[in-house]
Amino acid sequence: MNQKELAKIAGVSSATISRVINDDPNVKPETKEYVREIIKKYDYVANINARNLRASSSNTVGFLISNFNNPFFIKIYQGIESICRKHGYIVIIGITNERVEEQEKAIDLFLSYQVSGIIGSFVDVDNKILNKLQRLQKNVISLDREFDILDFDTIVIDNEYGGIEQVNYLHSLGHKKIAVIYGKLDSPGKERLNGFEKGMANNGLKSKEEYKICGNYNEPDAYYATIKLLQLKDPPTAIITHNNLMCIGAYKALKDLKINIPDNVSLIGFDNFEFADYLEPGITLIDRPINQMGEMAGEMLFDRLENKYIGETRRIVLPVKLKINKSCNFLTTQ
Amino acid sequence: MNQKELAKIAGVSSATISRVINDDPNVKPETKEYVREIIKKYDYVANINARNLRASSSNTVGFLISNFNNPFFIKIYQGIESICRKHGYIVIIGITNERVEEQEKAIDLFLSYQVSGIIGSFVDVDNKILNKLQRLQKNVISLDREFDILDFDTIVIDNEYGGIEQVNYLHSLGHKKIAVIYGKLDSPGKERLNGFEKGMANNGLKSKEEYKICGNYNEPDAYYATIKLLQLKDPPTAIITHNNLMCIGAYKALKDLKINIPDNVSLIGFDNFEFADYLEPGITLIDRPINQMGEMAGEMLFDRLENKYIGETRRIVLPVKLKINKSCNFLTTQ
DNA sequence: TTCTCTGTTGTATACGTATACAATAGATTA
DNA sequence: TAATCTATTGTATACGTATACAACAGAGAA
Numbered sequence: 067m068n069q070k071e072l073a074k075i076a077g078v079s080s081a082t083i084s085r086v087i088n089d090d091p092n093v094k095p096e097t098k099e100y101v102r103e104i105i106k107k108y109d110y111v112a113n114i115n116a117r118n119l120r121a122s123s124s125n126t127v128g129f130l131i132s133n134f135n136n137p138f139f140i141k142i143y144q145g146i147e148s149i150c151r152k153h154g155y156i157v158i159i160g161i162t163n164e165r166v167e168e169q170e171k172a173i174d175l176f177l178s179y180q181v182s183g184i185i186g187s188f189v190d191v192d193n194k195i196l197n198k199l200q201r202l203q204k205n206v207i208s209l210d211r212e213f214d215i216l217d218f219d220t221i222v223i224d225n226e227y228g229g230i231e232q233v234n235y236l237h238s239l240g241h242k243k244i245a246v247i248y249g250k251l252d253s254p255g256k257e258r259l260n261g262f263e264k265g266m267a268n269n270g271l272k273s274k275e276e277y278k279i280c281g282n283y284n285e286p287d288a289y290y291a292t293i294k295l296l297q298l299k300d301p302p303t304a305i306i307t308h309n310n311l312m313c314i315g316a317y318k319a320l321k322d323l324k325i326n327i328p329d330n331v332s333l334i335g336f337d338n339f340e341f342a343d344y345l346e347p348g349i350t351l352i353d354r355p356i357n358q359m360g361e362m363a364g365e366m367l368f369d370r371l372e373n374k375y376i377g378e379t380r381r382i383v384l385p386v387k388l389k390i391n392k393s394c395n396f397l398t399t400q
Numbered sequence: 401m402n403q404k405e406l407a408k409i410a411g412v413s414s415a416t417i418s419r420v421i422n423d424d425p426n427v428k429p430e431t432k433e434y435v436r437e438i439i440k441k442y443d444y445v446a447n448i449n450a451r452n453l454r455a456s457s458s459n460t461v462g463f464l465i466s467n468f469n470n471p472f473f474i475k476i477y478q479g480i481e482s483i484c485r486k487h488g489y490i491v492i493i494g495i496t497n498e499r500v501e502e503q504e505k506a507i508d509l510f511l512s513y514q515v516s517g518i519i520g521s522f523v524d525v526d527n528k529i530l531n532k533l534q535r536l537q538k539n540v541i542s543l544d545r546e547f548d549i550l551d552f553d554t555i556v557i558d559n560e561y562g563g564i565e566q567v568n569y570l571h572s573l574g575h576k577k578i579a580v581i582y583g584k585l586d587s588p589g590k591e592r593l594n595g596f597e598k599g600m601a602n603n604g605l606k607s608k609e610e611y612k613i614c615g616n617y618n619e620p621d622a623y624y625a626t627i628k629l630l631q632l633k634d635p636p637t638a639i640i641t642h643n644n645l646m647c648i649g650a651y652k653a654l655k656d657l658k659i660n661i662p663d664n665v666s667l668i669g670f671d672n673f674e675f676a677d678y679l680e681p682g683i684t685l686i687d688r689p690i691n692q693m694g695e696m697a698g699e700m701l702f703d704r705l706e707n708k709y710i711g712e713t714r715r716i717v718l719p720v721k722l723k724i725n726k727s728c729n730f731l732t733t734q
Numbered sequence: 735t736t737c738t739c740t741g742t743t744g745t746a747t748a749c750g751t752a753t754a755c756a757a758t759a760g761a762t763t764a
Numbered sequence: 765t766a767a768t769c770t771a772t773t774g775t776a777t778a779c780g781t782a783t784a785c786a787a788c789a790g791a792g793a794a
Contacts, residue, residue: 068749068750068751069751069752078773078774079773079774079775080750080751080752080774081752081753081773081774081775082772082773084750084751084752084753085752085753085773087751087752088752090752090753092771092772092773093772093773094771094772094773097772097773109528109531109532111508111511111512112512112750112751113453113512113514113749113750113751114509114512114513114514114751115448115449115450115452115453115458115513115514115749115750115751116449116453116749116751116752117512117750117751117752118449118751118779119447119450119453119749119751119778119779119780119781120751120752120753120778120779121751121752121779122779124449133478134474134477134478137471140468140474143468144467144468147495156492156509157493158490158492159491159493161485174445175490177445178445178446178447178448178451179448179449180447180448180449194443197443198443314678317678318678321678340674340675341674341675341678341679344651344652344655344675344679345675345678345679345680346679346680402779402780402781403780403781403782404780412743412744413743413744413745414744414780414781415743415744415745415782415783416742416743416744418780418781418782418783419743419782419783421781421782422782424782424783426741426743427742427743428741428742428743431742431743446780446781447779447780447781449779449780450749450779450780450781450782451780451781451782452749452781453748453749453750453751453779453780453781454748454749454780454781454782454783455749455781455782456749456750
């Protein structure tokens with residue numbers, strides 16, 4: 067069923083159908099009502115492909131993520147979705163799995179959909195990707211990641227500060243043997259690690275190579291990293307993790323090894339997660355305003371799309387905050 | 401940049417461009433290679449709206465869910481997405497928030513996108529919705545919910561059995577004062593509650609009205625339901641919850657009330673969740689093969705779409721299993 | 735040579751929509 | 765009355781693609 071067929075049934079022209087659908091004021095009220103009844107009766111829905119083709123745009127926003135393994139992206143998605151819905155836009159999801167090839171495919175998909183804008187946690191950006199993104203003018207928001215080459219609105223958190231604070235807090239409890247399970251060295255990963263090193267240096271602590279293990283931002287790698295750390299001849303008394311999944315991995319490893327947190331080992335996380343407060347012990351961590359991020363990204367994008375903001379690229383750095391719970395303890399003399 | 405423009409640049413016709421994109425064998429290999437270079441050079445991507453319009457189909461699957469608050473749907477989404485990706489299809493998400501009006505909008509959206517099929521956890525289905533769905537022939541999978549009116553492939557779990565097993569287990573531990581926090585009375589909700597009643601009756605237990613509270617499948621309602629239960633003059637010794645979010649709500653309430661699980665109150669859940677094993681105590685629950693459900697739904701759909709299966713409506717009932725952990729204990733004499 | 739066949743490319747068109755423009759009837763004005 | 769204006773509707777078209785069909789050149793056969 068299309069406009070033409072429906073028009074024939076209704077005894078009007080297809081233009082009238084179209085006008086009624088788009089609530090054109092130049093239609094006689096009775097006609098409008100009559101056509102609306104016909105539309106309802108036949109459950110007619112306009113073909114969005116034809117619509118978008120004709121309009122040369124699609125009221126669609128692309129949301130680029132690694133995947134949904136990290137609940138971080140789910141929260142962000144919900145925020146973006148609600149803003150888009152409010153503006154009558156659809157979100158399509160592109161998954162990179164942290165691979166540049168998949169990222170490129172996802173971006174091509176977005177472009178083929180004629181998206182109005184993209185909100186993305188980009189894996190890596192070279193000139194090729196940049197060229198593609200530039201077709202969207204400034205309607206791109208880089209979320210959680212930064213790239214020198216990328217001159218788009220950006221929302222990040224203060225990763226370095228978070229990294230420093232983790233060390234500061236453990237140091238204040240008397241810890242000296244501090245290990246870190248860090249993530250992939252993308253932009254937030256590097257900054258968190260920089261923060262770690264700065265924190266150590268500021269407090270006059272020595273950053274030992276064997277205390278630094280990459281957990282690739284995922285749970286199993288962090289699990290094994292934790293086990294490795296504890297098998298060292300001189301194991302650390304505190305473990306820092308640089309994201310939520312790795313914190314969970316470390317927590318599970320410590321539990322499985324029957325190591326008491328925080329009496330034997332203190333554990334501090336980065337980024338909150340659903341059960342952080344309800345594990346035993348509750349997890350001390352660097353908290354970030356994740357609920358804001360999605361909506362903020364959405365709103366920044368629509369400010370651009372609706373020309374409410376025309377101007378220089380914006381860079382928002384959201385603050386992080388140490389949230390103390392019970393997974394860290396004063397270092398007892400051993 | 402479209403085919404016509406690119407064709408002019410390349411010095412061929414737009415038909416040739418189109419043929420190269422679709423890897424038509426009737427193109428001279430050298431031409432193909434040459435055109436591919438041009439496409440790459442100009443980063444040309446075909447307009448998917450025009451494509452879908454021309455094709456009168458869209459290689460798109462609609463996935464209908466309540467929302468992403470329940471991690472259940474995330475797992476399912478991941479399964480469906482991976483199967484769709486394998487087949488070159490895109491998933492678009494429709495959110496109902498468990499409201500029929502939003503469900504209708506989501507389905508209209510799917511239809512306007514010319515989806516090839518829908519996998520959905522439907523809120524409710526009347527003739528109107530049914531009519532719309534029937535446009536997709538049999539390419540609809542009803543997930544987790546059942547409706548008499550709906551003659552489509554269905555994947556559910558054995559909800560009633562799960563409900564019975566919860567009671568059986570608690571009874572085997574000596575509990576008699578068993579409360580249940582049940583969910584919305586949709587199809588699985590009803591069956592779980594039926595299971596509860598049957599289990600109680602089978603074991604000669606009396607099902608008290610004041611021990612039955614609706615937790616609406618969400619965490620806060622279950623939290624308050626739990627508090628209410630414990631404020632009763634004669635509080636229950638065991639609490640059954642009928643989904644994961646409500647189990648979490650009950651767990652948090654008990655924790656916040658400093659009530660020991662399982663010594664003071666036993667808690668049993670329905671449906672697994674990330675931290676069930678790592679809470680203290682680990683949660684005893686009815687486990688279901690959730691990882692299978694998404695992929696299975698995807699595969700069932702593509703069997704239809706690719707005519708690998710043509711036939712009667714299928715109904716798959718996946719088994720559930722009691723997973724014993726430490727949140728239930730023998731009833732100690734009071 | 736002439737004809738046929740094959741491989742390759744181009745031309746023209748339909749998909750369903752929104753809208754510019756044309757057309758019409760009826761109302762208003764001079 | 766004729767002229768003008770307004771409200772409403774219809775007609776024709778472009779959006780970008782994929783493909784049916786036409787066209788053509790060159791190879792091979794008769």
